[in-house]
Amino acid sequence: MARSKVTAKYQVTIPKEVREKVEMRPGETVTVEALSGDEILLRRYSRLKDPLATLIGKKSLGKVSIEELEEMESR
Numbered sequence: 166m167a168r169s170k171v172t173a174k175y176q177v178t179i180p181k182e183v184r185e186k187v188e189m190r191p192g193e194t195v196t197v198e199a200l201s202g203d204e205i206l207l208r209r210y211s212r213l214k215d216p217l218a219t220l221i222g223k224k225s226l227g228k229v230s231i232e233e234l235e236e237m238e239s240r
Contacts, residue, residue, distance in 0.1 A: 167183050179207075187209065194210050195209050196208045
């Protein structure tokens with residue numbers, strides 16, 4: 166089991182062996198939750214392979230005129 170100390174600013178370094186096992190990269194966001202008086206859960210947000218496809222979808226509308234877009238919006 167890996168160990169880490171809490172700094173004076175309450176920062177904790179995630180040990181290298183843990184970072185490598187979960188393939189964590191700098192800049193990733195994590196959540197921190199107190200489970201009990203002596204347990205803390207650190208959870209990484211899931212990574213998306215193609216975030217743009219998730220946001221706009223995978224289906225292409227092809228060429229769409231302004232009138233068709235306005236019609237879709239009014240529905």
